[in-house]
Amino acid sequence: MKIIVIGATGTIGSAVSKELGERHEIVKVGSTRGDVQVDMTSLDSIRQMYQKIGKIDAMVSTAGNAHFGPLDQLTQKEFEVGLGSKFLGQVNLVLLGQDFMNDGGSFTLTSGILSQDPIPGGTAVTPINAAVEGFVLGASIEMPRGIRINAVSPGVLEESMEQIGAFFQGHVPVPGWKVAKAYSKSVEGRLNGQVFRVW
Template sequence: MKKILLVGASGTLGSAVAQHLRQQHQVITASRSDPLHSVDLGSDDSVSALLQAVGPLDAIVATTGSVHFGPLTEMSPAQFAQGLQDKLLGQVRLALLGQQHLRDGGSITLTTGILTEQPIAQGVSASSVNAAIEGFVRAAALELPRGLRINAVSPSVLSEALDAYGDFFPGFEPVSAARAALAYQRSIDGIANGQVFKVW
């Protein structure tokens, strides 16, 4: 049984990942709204405090991060920067600070999405941020010591989110959050390193 920290467990994807992983592992959940383990991924101090509180870990998972959706012709640098600061730097911050709290052979799993390779209208920020996270994963995998591993999971639009986001994804095949959750288990319990698990 592995001890896993899951940040973003309050969301649709995070909830499914937590439910799946708990079948075999100890899962500690954290999010902005978590009553026990509240964390702000925009703050070094907040992330460090969380990591100190939960103690040594076997795996760290991030299923969180927001980006701006809107027409490129109307997008401001500040709106574009929202995704850089929240989804990109938030997940990278968790990985950079979290590596010191992983036991030998531990893993980090970040979350991107199908827009890395299949852009949509009004999704420039999402495509850019996801691509940057995947670049970080591929490069970081080459430098992590002590047998540590890092991967990313890239799901398509979730079937549970079609009511909210379906109009942005015309013709895309949705996937269930439960199916996406399987890829996180592959990252944690498998041997892959520097990989992007596509759930499309």
Template sequence: MKIIVLGATGLVGRAVVAALEPRHAVVPVSRTSAIRADLTDPASFDALFDDPADAVVCCAANVPLRPLAALTGEQALEDLRGKLLGQVALARRAAEHLTGGGSITLTGGTFTEPIAGSGLGALVNAGLEGFVRSAAVELPRGLRINVVSPGWISETLEAMGEDGGRGTPVAVVAEAYRALVEGDANGRTVVPR
């Protein structure tokens, strides 16, 4: 398969590319790559689909932790435009251009218990899960859509000086993306463990 991976230069994106490359033709995409895309600029998606592709994987999305009291309306809109609305726009564009039977895999997030500053992220992640569940029944040509919702990544925790054992290794997270791209799941939220 030809698979477009957005966010290919980040920790998760690099691991997803490594998991897919042995069996597929992977097109790595970032805001600085030869083929560029930015979730906050849906017009940037046009170049992604100049040539036919079988799948698109988005690892580019995040919402920073921000205390509710310090969250401005503009910050909230910016986060919604990127992680939620940007991925919805990407999925819509992919649905128009992917080959029949293709796959769209988005990125959500999950935490086992609420943490300070995660309110907007929780809203965005719940919205993505609902979108994927509902969009799955509408996609044309046998296309599938799913979302991977990792919690803390072990390597991220370690880089922050925290206990990496509280997270999920990035290789395990990447395997969840690979399994969704190569499998037959549709409308699912997968929490890698």
């Protein structure tokens, strides 16, 4: 299969690219690095990326930012970070990617454990992850031509503990290779409309 991994240069994306790259052709996409660059917050940039890469058999997104910070310091602006990037960015990767997806292909998006298991400082992230999962559920019953869509909801990764572990006190970190297996199940399996939780 020809698979685009958006966020391939990141922590999760590099584990996913390694896992799927053992069996498939991977186009590694980042914002500044990778084979191709895209800004997922820009419709024009997403269009140009798909036009450059052409027809695909799967799109995996392991990209998207959201704001971490205490509730009493949140304003609409902080919610808009996640809305524009992690939510609408991934939604637009699907909406604009449909024309480039071969029959029987798949989209796999990334949500995260905070949709179910909140942490202090995660109030602007929890609803974004839940919205990603809601989009996947809604879109899954209308996907044409045998195309499937799923989300992977990772717990905090072992590889990310140094950077963000302080936010996740009490959480048991999961190894990147295990998270990558859920993306493999989404792309190489047959399930549709699922959230694969790796906690």
